[in-house]
Amino acid sequence: MIKQKKEKKDINRLKIGHRPRKWTDLELFQKRIEEFFADCDSKGRPYTTMGLAMAVNLSRENLIKYEDERPGYSEAIRRARDRIQRDVEESLIIGGKLGKNIVGLIFWLKNNANWADELRLAGVGGEPLALEMSSLEVAARVITILELARVKREERDVETVQKALLPEKISD
Numbered sequence: 001m002i003k004q005k006k007e008k009k010d011i012n013r014l015k016i017g018h019r020p021r022k023w024t025d026l027e028l029f030q031k032r033i034e035e036f037f038a039d040c041d042s043k044g045r046p047y048t049t050m051g052l053a054m055a056v057n058l059s060r061e062n063l064i065k066y067e068d069e070r071p072g073y074s075e076a077i078r079r080a081r082d083r084i085q086r087d088v089e090e091s092l093i094i095g096g097k098l099g100k101n102i103v104g105l106i107f108w109l110k111n112n113a114n115w116a117d118e119l120r121l122a123g124v125g126g127e128p129l130a131l132e133m134s135s136l137e138v139a140a141r142v143i144t145i146l147e148l149a150r151v152k153r154e155e156r157d158v159e160t161v162q163k164a165l166l167p168e169k170i171s172d
Helices: 026-043 049-055 060-069 073-094 102-112 135-165
Strands: none
Touching (some): 026 049, 049 060
């Protein structure tokens, strides 16, 4: 009689045929994250998601997968990424470690922190306008309105000066 070995389930595998997870020790994982931030602070380097991924020996994509799929690890990664985002936002506002590259910082926030340009136009009664305009079209219209307002203001100023220069009406 041949005995069959019972296969042990490997808790480190997601699906059959996949390789084992790199991380099975959550405490060591969290320690590496803290070491990453301490290293950045000691060297005056900015916090980055890629730097975090490298510190825990994962690709950026796998770091995101860990955040989405692994209980415990997801909390640690979410806290670390929130710390990175705070650092970037502070740099955007005060020009900290990342400098004053505003366009680059805005790009980072849009692509990594789910920020978005948003323009809300309201019509009568606060109802949203059903307009399909690009940001450039909106900007062009705003510039046109501002230019018209400037011209009207100048015309009003000219009229005021002309009135001031006219002699007062002499009564009979």
